[in-house]
Each structure stands twice: as C-alpha cells, then as structure tokens.
Amino acid sequence: MVQRGYHRPRPPSPHAIKLNLILIFAFFFLVFIFYTRQWHLLDDQRKQQPFSDEHSQTDRMPDAELWDAPPSYGLRSCVKPTSRYKAATGWDHYMTVRSNGGLNQMRTGIADMVAVARIMNATLVIPQLDKRSFWHDSSTFSDIFDELHFIETLQEDVKIVKELPQELANVPRARKHFTSWASTSYYEDMTQLWKEYQVIHVAKSDSRLANNDLPLDIQRLRCRALYHALRFSPPIESFGKVLSMHDADTAEAGGAA
Template identity: 30%
Template sequence: MSGTSLICNAVTITRLLNATLVIPKFLYSNVWLDKRDLPVDLQSLDLEAIGSLVNDTDVMKEAKPSVYVKKILPILMKNRVVHFIGFGNRLSFDPIPSEIQRLRCRCNFHALRFVRKIQETGALLMERLHGYRPHSSSLEDNLLGQFAVKSVPNGNMSDASRYLAVHLRFEIDMVAYSLCYFGGGKEEEDELEAYRQIHFPVLTEIKKTTKLPSAAFLRSEGKCPLAPEEAVLMLAAIGFKRSTKIYIAGAEIYGGSHRMAAISRLYPALVTKETLLSPSELEPFRNFSSQLAALDFIACAAADAFAMTDSGSQFSSLVQGYRMYYGGGDLPTIRPNKRRLASILVKNATIEWKEFETRVRKLIQQTKQVHERPVARSIYRHPRCPECMCRTEF
C-alpha cells in the first residue's frame, strides 16, 4: 500500500506540469517484493548526467505546487523527462488549489483499482467472511470491481455474519525498531538486538553514542507497538463478545502462536487470509508482500468494524480514510490513543475490571469522533473535506 500516495502525488504533479506520467519504479526491498520498472527506451537514458534526476534534496518534503512550477518545469521543458526519486511525501496538503487537491483525492478513492486477480480473490475472501457473495455498493464496487455481484443469492442476507477486522502491527521489524521491551527476558532482548544489527545498523550505531529513552519511558509515552495480549484486553473492555468473528490482518506476528494465545482463547472465531483461503488460492500472491497486504486491505475496509493497534501505520491510515470516504458514518474505526491506553494498561495488575472497562470505553469513544480534515493533514487519512467528500466530476 506504500505506493498509493506516491502514485496520487505523481498524477497530481503530472497534471500541474501538463506532462505525461510514466508509472514509477517502486522500491524493491525485503518487505515490498514487487518489482516495477521504467519502459526499456527510458532505461537507457542517463538521467543524472542530463540533470533530470530529482531527489529529496531538490524538492523539500511537503513542497507547494509553486515549487514544482519554478524548479521542475524548466527541467522538463529542457530535457523532456524528469525522474523523481523518494517522491512519496513531496507534495503539501495545504495550501494547495482545490482542483489539485480534488484530483489527488479522486485518484486515491476512485481511479486506483486492484488488478483482476486481487479483486477476484478479495471477493472470495469476503464471501467466506460474510457468508454471502459481496453485493453491489460504491465501496465494494471500488474494491472488487466486476466481482462485487449485483444481487445477493435468493435475496436473503439474514444468514450474513458480521465481523471485526483488527490490524495487529507486531512484526519483528516494528518490535525491534521500537526499542521497547515486551516481557521476554534476556532471550528477547538478544534476539531483537541481533535483528537490529542486521536490519537497522544505523540505529545500532546511534545506540552506541547516544543515550536513548528507556523502554519504560517509551511505553509510558505510547511509543511501543500494542502486543496481541494488550489488544485483546482493549477489545474485551470495549465489549466484543467471545462469539465475535475477528479477522486478523498483518504479517507474521513476532512470538508466533505464543503471543497469539490470549486472543485466540478469548476469541475462538479468529480467522486470517491464510485460514480462509486454500494454499492454492494464496499461491499467486505468496512471494508478493504488497499483494498479500491488498487482500488484508479489502477485508479491513469492508469490515463491519475495524480496529487498529497503531495509529501511525500507513496501512491502517489508508483503511480508516477509505471507510470514512465510503462509509457514510456506518463503518466505525477504533483508533486508540496509545499514550493514554498505556497509562491504563500499566495498572492492569491492580485496577478493577469495571474501572478498566469504563476507562477504555471512554478513551475509545473520544477517538471515534469524526472531524473535518485538520489543516495540513493527509486527505488519504482524513478525506472529510470539501475537496474530497463531494465526489464531483471535473
């Protein structure tokens, strides 16, 4: 999902400069394994030599449209090609002409569609979650295209099951980078430090020369990922019953089945894309992390309720914005304030359950309120603004 803002910004700047957009080359890494490339005839150009390579030192973060007209348009006019590197956050949200903002918004919520194989498998996933083939709605049409059928078999939805989707951000890379402690003793500390040395060498070097905040301080400030056993306490306090069907989105949980034991015991109707789809149905996506994330996105965006454990997650932010844009207020998103939740969880050994329940519910109720998009905030996460929610044509 990380390419979404990049593409929307690229489309917007292309319109601003009256240029032709060539689909960008996405980052190839150990996380996002999908390869994309420029057309062959452009690959042979030495863009750096001709001065057409533009990176984040040439265009600052959150640059205004005027910067592109002043700095980039002359390069484009001279060389007829510009290659942006590190472009994801290079266009501001405010101040910006409303027609440019609206284009970026419509690109994100209308123009961008999943490819056929993702739509088809996503529809299969929805059928097994809900108990019926997805029916036609603006949200399902956008997510599933032709695979969102126009009517429900027999016209009967009484047997449809409701489900809660939860994005558990507790992968080893996030856990290691957080510098937090999760109760696993020296074995956990050694394992995470070894992972940092390989995957986050800069962080390892910083630790040698700089006094960093303690794990306890990071937790009190809400900087630590919410562990599955903490997430289950939050869900139970909100009022989700044992019979609730829960779809877990995300990559492999650090700690595996041991970490998932508490939530699995309390919510036995726990499912994932791996349990709902057969190995052969998942095989086309097996080596592509972003495509697996797309299946999770469909399940989360269309859920009856969605809960995130990290409000800073780009995936969760995109799901939240999508549900806000298409939901009409009927698709609730649970977004805890981790700093305030941490102050409650730290007392879980002494606090009475009723008090814990009351405090968590009050916290969640406050974060469920939907407001107009704050100034300079992302329209992908906060689409409730005149340039976005109107859905008008150009």
C-alpha cells in the first residue's frame, strides 16, 4: 500500500500577484470612468430640465395665480387698531425730528417717532432726513416719501404738519436724545417737558421701540406708519414700475429666445 504524500500549495508567483493587481485596478478605473460620464450626463440634463419645466409651468399657470401674494402660513396683518383705540385730537405741543442713519434705519426711526408723538400727545412735524452721517444726500422727506399720503394715513393716530407754525419758529426748544430701548413709561415721564417748552427737538430718531413690551395699539401704530404710511413718492413709484415692466419684458424675450 502506497501512502500518498502531503503537498503544500505553491504560493502565487510575484508575476501572478502583479497581474491580479493590474486587473483589479483596471476594473475600478473603468467603473470610475463609467459613473463619471453618467454623472456629467445627468448634470447636463438637470441644468436644462428646470428651465424647460419652469417655462412649461408658467405657460400653463393663470396670470392671477402667478402674480398672487405668497401664502401667509397663518400669519395675519397687525395694523388695525383695537376697539379701545381713540382717534387723535388737536395738540398744541410740537415735536421736530432729525432722522439719522441709512434709508431703512430712518424709516424705522420715523415709525418710532410717530409712536412717541402719540404717547407724548405731540403734533409731529415732518421729519428731516439725515444728510451727514450715512445718507450724504440732499433729498428731503417729500423727495423720498409721499408726504401727503403719510399725513392722511395717520390723521386718526397723530396730528402731523409739514412745518412748525410761524409763531413757534424762534421759541426755545427742549433738545433731547431719547434713551434707546426705553419703555412707554419713559416717554410718559418726558411729557413733563411740556410744562416749560412747547417744542421738543429730537436729535436722533433711532429709539428702537420694537422690543420694549409696547401696548398693542402703539405697536400696531408703528406697523401702520412703517408699512402703510411711509410710501415712496410718486416719481419713485413710477420709476419702479417702469423698471419692473422692463425686467418682465426682458425675461419674456429671453424665454422666447
């Protein structure tokens, strides 16, 4: 009986190992090239598809729906006064204001000063716009905003005049830098100034009333002033409409091409 001997398997030669590594590398390289090419094709399709989809959807969408206001997501307008709110009466105390900052800061500051004039029972003189610190522009209030609309929109809230009465032009004035972030009670205390002065000049309008737990009607007054009363002047409104029409025509021409 012949006993079979045990043979240990021969290890692969260096040449075989090298060949296997080359084949594995070649396989992964081909896979990489294939998926890279597919990715570029998909990317080109994505760049073209939204454009065509957008135009096809726009063509099918009614104009009323296209230009309708965006959804409110449950948010409601907060500008109407409550039933407890009383209309403004004639006040013989006057407040002049020099607005400061850029245009948006001045708008917010003017809305604050409308609320302050209401709290202090003052007649508000149309504010002067900043011409030195940031604005660097010679424009007046009526150049930027619709002055008559501003006065008429707020006539039930605050009495507003274009300028001081002639007899008060040279009377002594209390000049104030109101404390920023002050509460309603602070401005109620400031009414003590009316005992000595008929005119208060506010050197800066950035009193920042928004986060000071204001009464609901005062907060709503700020909103009315900022979003309803401070409308741009007719020349600016007209120019804005021309620009928007031009942009719409340009977009339509681009879509047709």
